Amino acid sequence: MNKFCFVIHPLSFEDIARYEPGAKGKGEPILRKIMEWMPSYAAVHVTGVRTPDGRETEGWFVAAPLLPQQLMDFPREEVYARVLRAIEIGVELGAQVAGLGAFTGVVGDAGVTINARSPIPVTTGNSLTIASGVESLFRGAAEMDVDLATSTATVIGATGSIGSACAALIAPKVNELILVARNETRLRKLHERMAPGLPCRSEYTTDLDAAVRRAQVILTATSSTQDVIEPEHLQTGAVVCELSLPHDVSRRVAEHRPDVLVVEGGNMRVPGTPRFERVREPGSDFDLNLPPGTALACMSETMVLALEGRLEPYTLGRGIALEKVVEITEMAHRCGFELADMRAFDAAITPEKLAATRDAAHHRRCDSARAVVASGHVALTNSQVNRSGDTPARQPRQL
């Protein structure tokens, strides 16, 4: 049996209390200080991962306990040293392949240097994250009756490792693609490279709010540590697939936009009877803040590589080959990994919740149509509703 390790880190102060229940009630400045000197440690023992044809893997989540902002602000070499120490702990426990969770795969050159210095092959897990994110976006669009073929898609974090590949995979399904990030030069260069091969209209912008306003479908994969999508900018009935960790979509969207479907795109159902047990308290489960039996797509990619015996640096750097995304998807399916049920804002999206979201979008469209009629200027047609910024409803399509 091949074994894996996966480097995790807390995304927020709530996460710290989940990792270490003893941290509850301690002030944020103290926790931040403790983490500055806290060494990496084995946090979770993963067992019970079993493919339908009986292959198994076992592994460890090793914590490099720094918050996202600390991972971005600390001297690069110090961050690499912490992540490499976490991988060494995994190796001491028997791991033969390592994955980089969340910001440990974002810092610096997205895993390239860490892999070069690591005793075992390293992956960021981004190939399967890309595949699951795009599949989640399309599933959400189908559920919300969005006609992708006539839609505008916005990809935020488009120059990133995940965003650029997602943009390339979304383009063939939509009418128009808008690429968004902060650095205009990098965006322009990406657009110059991509545009000639794209089967849809495309443009780029650093004006995030405007790009969100124009889109019926949005995928967000930024390295921002702050919210980037606010409720005021979203179209009626829009679908947002959230891959960023920590999340990009403001919690205010859950509260103020019942007509918008937000889905976490990077969650997978793990085959077998997976168990995530605390190393320090054997017998007690580690709270991943995910439904039982599921894991993030980047964790899943690392497990798939172990199960398939592909002990190699599978995904590294920015500019991921789409062939890798296709191949890891096939390997994951063969191993029995599937997209997890829809979820957002720490809760399941039940069929009732979905129906309520569709209804809220329908009522909001009717209200804005009535407002147009009441203004007395125009006779109402479907196309005018569309031009006013809303999406016409459609029967679900097979994707």
Ligand SMILES: NC(=O)c1ccc[n+]([C@@H]2O[C@H](COP(=O)([O-])OP(=O)(O)OC[C@H]3O[C@@H](n4cnc5c(N)ncnc54)[C@H](OP(=O)(O)O)[C@@H]3O)[C@@H](O)[C@H]2O)c1
């Ligand atoms: N769900 C999962 O399983 C999973 C797996 C792996 C990674 N992730 C998460 O996915 C996200 C992206 O990872 P990555 O490896 O693709 O990172 P990356 O290569 O560093 O790319 C980040 C992208 O975000 C853009 N960006 C950063 N801050 C922004 C802001 N405030 N507004 C707009 N764009 C912004 C960057 O461009 P500019 O700097 O020019 O703005 C860049 O295009 C991270 O949050 C990571 O933790 C999730």
